[in-house]
Amino acid sequence: MKMMNLIKASEIRWLLWALVVLVLLAAVVNVPFAITKIRSRSTPWPVQHEQLDGPEATAKGWPISTPHDRVWAEPESWSRWSAFGYEEFHVSSSNPESGANGFGMEVQRLGWPLAVVEIRQMWWDWGDPALEGPEPDPRPQLVPTGLVFNPLMVGGSLWLVLCVLPMAARVMRRVVRGRSGRCVWCGFEVEDLEVCPECGVGRVAE
Numbered sequence: 001m002k003m004m005n006l007i008k009a010s011e012i013r014w015l016l017w018a019l020v021v022l023v024l025l026a027a028v029v030n031v032p033f034a035i036t037k038i039r040s041r042s043t044p045w046p047v048q049h050e051q052l053d054g055p056e057a058t059a060k061g062w063p064i065s066t067p068h069d070r071v072w073a074e075p076e077s078w079s080r081w082s083a084f085g086y087e088e089f090h091v092s093s094s095n096p097e098s099g100a101n102g103f104g105m106e107v108q109r110l111g112w113p114l115a116v117v118e119i120r121q122m123w124w125d126w127g128d129p130a131l132e133g134p135e136p137d138p139r140p141q142l143v144p145t146g147l148v149f150n151p152l153m154v155g156g157s158l159w160l161v162l163c164v165l166p167m168a169a170r171v172m173r174r175v176v177r178g179r180s181g182r183c184v185w186c187g188f189e190v191e192d193l194e195v196c197p198e199c200g201v202g203r204v205a206e
Contacts, residue, residue: 006174006184011167018163023155030150031142034111037086038119038140052078063089063107064120070130072103085112109143113153116146 052060057078066072072093079090087109094102104123109115121138124131174184183190188198195201 006171006178007167015159015163015167019155019159022158022162023151026155026158027151030111030116030147030154033085034115034117034146035140037083037110038117039086039088039108048082050080050082057091060091062091062105064105066103066105067122068124068131072124086110087115110140111143111146111150114146114150115143116150117141118143 053076057076058074060075060078062072062075074093075091076093077091081088089105089107089109091106092102092104102123102125106121108117108119110117110119117140119138119140177187178184181191182188183196183199183201185201186196186199188196190196
């Protein structure tokens with residue numbers, strides 16, 4: 001009994017439309033959900049916190065690329081706060097070439113499962129000619145990977161759970177009906193009849 005013969009064309013169309021609708025719904029809520037996760041200065045920190053110093057912080061590195069051709073000093077302090085749909089990094093180091101003035105970076109990544117909004121702030125020795133350049137814009141910026149892949153992953157996962165699995169269960173039920181001599185569509189006893197007398201549908205090809 002061929003599996004494709006156990007799925008109606010209307011059911012295939014329904015599955016495809018359901019996939020499109022779920023992906024579009026996920027796309028609609030993708031950015032608004034991320035924006036709700038923006039943490040203001042007055043908002044309490046998430047409970048989950050990771051703090052590293054010294055060589056451990058150096059091993060982690062800077063969370064995003066630095067804005068200058070000259071390499072920044074390796075991080076000496078590395079902190080990470082996280083919660084559902086939220087991740088924030090505070091990373092800093094001293095500048096061995098200018099003494100007290102050092103490097104600092106704060107990054108918020110917002111969205112789920114991938115970051116779709118990112119907020120960056122950086123500090124360095126603005127008096128150092130080798131570190132000239134504009135200060136990064138701290139306003140929220142969209143992350144293309146999260147913008148594209150979040151709806152596909154979330155919508156696709158919902159589609160598998162809400163649509164594909166129930167359809168697979170329905171097909172397996174039809175297989176059991178066919179092997180027990182019943183109409184695969186309505187379950188009526190048909191034995192060797194070519195057409196079901198109950199629903200009028202022909203037998204599924206073996």
